[in-house]
Amino acid sequence: MKHIMNPWENGVILRPWDEEDGPDMAALHRRAILATSDEFYTQAQRESWAHGLTGDGYAKSAADGEVFIIAVDEDDKPLAFCGYKGNEICGLYVDPDHQGRNIGKRLFFRACMNMFQSQPDKIIVDSSAPAVKFYEDFGYKVIREVTHDTRGGVKLHAFDMQSDLIEYSDTIGPHENRELSLMLDGKKRLAWFGDLDPVDAFAPHVEEGTICRFEWHDYTRNFYEQFKDSIREGAVIDVAAIYYLPGEEARVEEFMQAIADKHSSPGHHWERKIGELLDYPTHAIDAFIEQLQTRSAKGEVTILDN
Numbered sequence: 001m002k003h004i005m006n007p008w009e010n011g012v013i014l015r016p017w018d019e020e021d022g023p024d025m026a027a028l029h030r031r032a033i034l035a036t037s038d039e040f041y042t043q044a045q046r047e048s049w050a051h052g053l054t055g056d057g058y059a060k061s062a063a064d065g066e067v068f069i070i071a072v073d074e075d076d077k078p079l080a081f082c083g084y085k086g087n088e089i090c091g092l093y094v095d096p097d098h099q100g101r102n103i104g105k106r107l108f109f110r111a112c113m114n115m116f117q118s119q120p121d122k123i124i125v126d127s128s129a130p131a132v133k134f135y136e137d138f139g140y141k142v143i144r145e146v147t148h149d150t151r152g153g154v155k156l157h158a159f160d161m162q163s164d165l166i167e168y169s170d171t172i173g174p175h176e177n178r179e180l181s182l183m184l185d186g187k188k189r190l191a192w193f194g195d196l197d198p199v200d201a202f203a204p205h206v207e208e209g210t211i212c213r214f215e216w217h218d219y220t221r222n223f224y225e226q227f228k229d230s231i232r233e234g235a236v237i238d239v240a241a242i243y244y245l246p247g248e249e250a251r252v253e254e255f256m257q258a259i260a261d262k263h264s265s266p267g268h269h270w271e272r273k274i275g276e277l278l279d280y281p282t283h284a285i286d287a288f289i290e291q292l293q294t295r296s297a298k299g300e301v302t303i304l305d306n
């Protein structure tokens, strides 16, 4: 299979895994482990950590609740993968030939976006010694050092790490990280993800038809074209996605129009309209507009109908 890449994907696409990916995953998993620096683990420790990795091991973990996301190139060749379960990142491995291309970061962000939808109070990671710095860069902290008995029998030290407590607001971003559960309860008819999309958390519901998904490619393309010179290197962008309950197609149309109008003439009446279409409570919409007006008075944002 050949993938058509968007420029913001930098030649790498993220997709759910398939059992057929198992052997490629095992091979890159092994290479990623063996390529870690001597600074952290001895050769014997690395070989023991990489020992016994098989293609069907991932299916066993998946049957046990682990969700895998894989990164592939345009020829669908696996370059990296991330596994998560509940609120824990179980593994993140990038082929050594492709490290430093932000693939680890993209997989990690997508895994977090998905995990957020189950509203955890924090995210936890069992980090290898070489990956501690990677997670620290995202604000994670080491809680304790642990010792693992690896598949090959040699002991290895690793680190339990965790994120700060995740806060949920009832005013600004009142549905953030709760979109899926609100939609499943019928309390929210439309959810909007402009840059990062919890695609794997929604996928089972999209598949069974309880929730519909629309990828708004034009939105992302315009955004990218407009800001490509100022987008930070390493920024993570997914195609914008709209999720909606079946039968809410007219709401989707209205929402897309409101977003387009807001971009052409920023004004708080659009923000109100958008908030209403997203089923936000009135007090949250008022609070958001008030915040925008304060920022507008300071010259941080432009609103025409202030």
Ligand SMILES: CC(C)(COP(=O)(O)OP(=O)(O)OC[C@H]1O[C@@H](n2cnc3c(N)ncnc32)[C@H](O)[C@@H]1OP(=O)(O)O)[C@@H](O)C(=O)NCCC(=O)NCCS
Binding pocket: 032, 033, 036, 090, 091, 092, 093, 094, 095, 098, 099, 100, 101, 102, 103, 104, 105, 106, 126, 127, 128, 130, 131, 133, 134, 137, 234
């Ligand atoms: C750790 C790992 C997953 C990072 O993946 P990657 O694709 O190389 O990382 P990225 O390119 O996404 O880097 C993201 C950021 O982390 C930084 N970073 C990546 N690896 C780092 C490392 N080992 N030490 C310090 N910083 C690191 C990058 O500089 C980058 O920062 P920036 O966004 O400010 O430029 C990868 O190096 C790996 O597979 N390591 C070996 C296996 C392993 O230990 N996995 C973890 C098991 S839990």
